Amino acid sequence: MAIRPEEAAAALRDIEHAERHSAVMYGYRRTSPHLILWGAIWIAGYGVSFFRLDAWAVWLGLVPIGIGASFWIDRGQTKSSRRGFGWQYATTVVVIFLFIFAVLSILNPTSDAQVGLLLRFWWRSATRFLECGAAQCAWQFLDSRLERLPPAAISVCRNTFCCGWRELGAER
């Protein structure tokens, strides 16, 4: 069974295409329920804040609800697979909370507007991160035991965060 180099190259291209398509579909399937959930929470939180500027406390209720619901969604997803309960998700939540806590401790925002600006900045960073597919790369990166992460994803993340900080600085 002899294979010519052109056939081998074509097969490798097909493999790459199939792998990429499958990884993208998997990423959408895993992340879309979380994005919808947090979009709804975002709408609810900012909807209330729109009518009452001092209603920042609503986030104290919404965020735990969101985290609980995200765990529930993740549990449903992992139940349908043979993987363990989402340790990646738990680690991500802890890291995000530590990051938020550290930033709030250092920057020490004094008004709702400043807190809102920070939240907006994080949200935009997160959505850009997801849009560029870097989150998916990061997910695969964790799952395949640090197997691979394209340098492009690292560069996009760095640029996204740098732009976000510059915008924040300009608005303040």
Next chain:
Amino acid sequence: MEQPDPVIHQPARLKLMAALKALPAREQIEFMRLKATLGMTDGNLGAHIVTLERAGYLEIEKSFVGKKPCTRVRLTKPGRRAFEQYVSFLRDIVDQE
């Protein structure tokens, strides 16, 4: 590897293995999702899955969600290894050019 693995060599099975390899280890995927991802018909996909299962490259799990049957497929360790060997076999051919 002197000769390509005849089980994986078939183009549809190769795509199927590639799609499963892209998922995290131990992750299962429903038959219907796999069908949508690969754009194959029920019969075609089912036949290839059975062939790969006989070779020990896939594991099939059948269950019921409510009253609806649900088939889930996952790549086994030997399957992952065989696929990686096949890919390196192809790379060797391309590199020798």
